[in-house]
Amino acid sequence: MWLEPILMTIIVASTPLMLAAIGELVVERSGVLNLGIEGMMIMGAVCAFAVAMTTDNGFFGVVAGMLAGMAMAAIFGSLVLGLATNQVATGLALTLFGLGLSGVIGESYVGESRSGLPRLDIPGLSDLPVIGRVLFGQDALVYLSFAIVAGVAFFLYRTRAGLALRACGDNHDSAHSIGYPVLRIRFLAVLFGGACAGLAGAFMSLSYTPLWIKEMTAGRGWIALALVVFASWMPWRVALGAYLFGAITILQFHGQAWGLGIPAQVMTALPYLATIVVLVIISSERARARANTPLCLGKPFVAER
Amino acid sequence: MKKVFVAAAAAFALSAAAASADDPIRAGFVYVGPIGDHGWTYQHNAGRLAVEEAFGDKVETSYVEDVSEGPDAERVIRQMAEDGHDIVFTTSFGFMNPTARVAERFPDVKFEHATGYRRADNLATYDARFYEGRYIIGQIAAQMSESGILGYVASYPIPEVVSGINSYMLGAQSIDPDIEIRIIWVNSWYDPGREADAATALIDQGADVLSQHTDSPAALQVAQERGVYAFGQASDMIRFAPDRQLTAIVDDWSDYYIERVQAVMDGTWESGVVWGGLDSGMVVMAPYTNMPDEVAEMAAETEESIRSGEFHPFTGPIYNQAGEEVIGEGEVLSDEQIHSMDWYVQGIEDTLPN
């Protein structure tokens, strides 16, 4: 059966994008633009791998990756929220900082290998044809990625806290005047974004390719950033975007292996072009896209007294 | 402004004069990637460490890693020369023209450029005949494959990679003339995720032996997990696929670097071209593992006959994709033809950009 393995690969390729993007979505929904996803991700990757190697326990590794992402996010949050520094520049500096620090931490782990995270097979269901392994034979982080998307969707639209968070992103002054602690909400959102980026990194170094080498996230943080926009800040569309991007990446590899005779550069460009095209098409539903765009994105908030 | 310049020039002249015969030889290395890439740069850096090991106090080495091939290269190379290095190794093709420009300005400093073709009295080039190893693993692959389909994870279509694919295919065809190959270009030297994806896609299309010309061990891990065979690249990657790595083509620059630094010490350094293969120790085959004894014996025999010069992987008759004879029976491709290879041998179903 040729479909099943392709689907399995697509899931693996899409999961880190989806994890990082759903975190950034919450951050942006609170009105903060963090361009440091790549830096948080790579720190998540290295810390997850280092801890998993040292303790010989994948779970501890995942937790460490998450915490590392959060620690990076805390630096970012302290600067842009505590000191109202420029968000774009601070995020880019965070990426530089993370790439460097991850290299320092990971130096002694280059050349080490471990086996991937255990798959959580669900007895009975995993044996179903085609969809069995695809739906019920993944590792925990894949399930977690969908749980997070569902959780974020629920949180944003069905809870008071989610309402408060969106209020901060749409108009921080009025959110402040009705008594929401804008900075605290944003800081928590930034931490959540860091945790998700850290998880995405942990998935890279523990499951996708269970090893550590420098710069192994290879720009996926940037793709995640673009996917939030692709999703028009709607949680389920993040999943759609991540899987679209992942699917086209994998399918173009298959296209090459079939020997279609199209230059490799054209094939490689397909996922980028496809996301642009789809974005243009879905952006035509103007009202909805605009309703979800956080109006205060990237603007610092300082309480006036 | 002029004054500053004169003063600076004088200071430079002074510092140059101060260098005496007892001073250690200084060797500089300019790397294109991070030394933590576990691939190309990692192996060059291993060569640098071997130089330090071999000469101790008599040598001082320094390096700059992750130097972009664009505008930055010339500055870094020049800084190496300005800082009083006696010999500078620049280890990526993209450094060729910057190295040549700096070499012109510093006639007393020796320069060594890896994989290029521009030379001068103080600029030598060196490269390894990786295609020799590729022929051997092609033979092994054809022996080990049950599906008759080989997978190849490739980086960029430069002559080194193309000649590697051709040699691999010729080796495989020498065992099984009908063998098929599937090639995926990941357009990167270095992106473990994409390399793993490409490896998986190849396996999903029926390939049961993987070879790669990218740097990370990701494809080996996929092979281990999926239960197909694979070959390591640049370094011995057996730790990443203990049950599945058949062998690896290892780059070993240590002997060459030691020899060239020694030549500078002795004052016998001369420019030239070195293209070292199995015989020079620049290309080393990792132990033949996870295969039946007779396959390992065959591989060892081929290795020996290439090393001794008895056999050349590009021996005619060789046909290109269009079926035209490139060289006839008994002839051998010239080094120049191999070094600038931009065509596939017959039997490869893939298209090269032109």
Place this chain on the structure above:
Amino acid sequence: MRLELERRPEQSRLMLFLSPVMAIAITVLVGALVFAVAGINPLRGLYVYFLSPFERMWSIQELMVKAAPLIIIALGLALCFQASVWNIGAEGQYTLGAIFGGYIALTFADGPAYVVLPAMMLAGMVGGLLWAGIPAVLKTVFRANEILTSLMLTYVALLVLDYLVRGPWRDPMGFAFPETAIFTAAATLPELTADGRLHLGVVFALALVVVFALALPTTLRGFEIRVAGNAPKAARFAGFGLSATILFVFLASGALAGLAGIAEVSGTVHQLLPTISPGYGFTAIIVAFLGRLNPVGILVAGLVLSLSYIGGELAQMRLGLPLDVAMVFQGILLFSLLACDTLIYYRVRLVGRQRVAERGDVA
């Protein structure tokens, strides 16, 4: 205890000067610490990192050569950012500039320099402008967000260059290696000194800083851009088109990035290669904000970033400081520069401990 910010009624003149001084002080302290941890004499470390690039004339020129593309690109990006247009695809626009200009250089290699060079620069600007035009049109016509489109187009641009250099534009004399022919003298921006690489592109950067510093605050266009960024509704109300402004800033920044691309290729690389930029288009985003979107600020920020990269190279070469540590240090340097900037606009107060102190518990 926590920090609280209070907006100053107007920018603090004192802090305008004090903030860089504080940033330098923090950098020196942190740098000394980083060097000490890495086992390097802190004084020597600081000297090598920050002062040794000034030791020789050629190396001072390198500072300017490296800063020039950053400054040119950042000037354009500052226009976008002031109008709240998030063009993060300058790297792609830079690349297309190099491709368009490179086409002229390769096709009319034997023409007279006074025709070929201006034509190259013009073509470079057109290339960058067209590439920026795609996200600009997608934004104004289809409302497609430019963060995604400009970023994705960057990857596409790099692949276009890769394809050309490995395929149709490959140097026929180059043994099938991925490079174009080396540009002829007529297609090479003249170097201005015998000793170094200072080329005409650096003059472009300086001239553009002057033009921007003089023109932007006084022209109607400059005013429209600022209003469009701060109050898009007001802009529409005042009667000038938001779309026109978006198009203008996008195309202008694309043209500048394209100019930077062709100037860099013609001035330093002298040919097209698969890699022609060490990420200038992304670093320029930092430069734009570090320079507070102000032309003179961008000039200074470009030089600071350039120094931090070249210093990092020297620290690797002379001190054996790993690149990773240099990057960590660079990150901290940027953090402290950005943090100190806050003091210009805000008063920082420590809340909590201060209250405790008022009660007289600490004395």
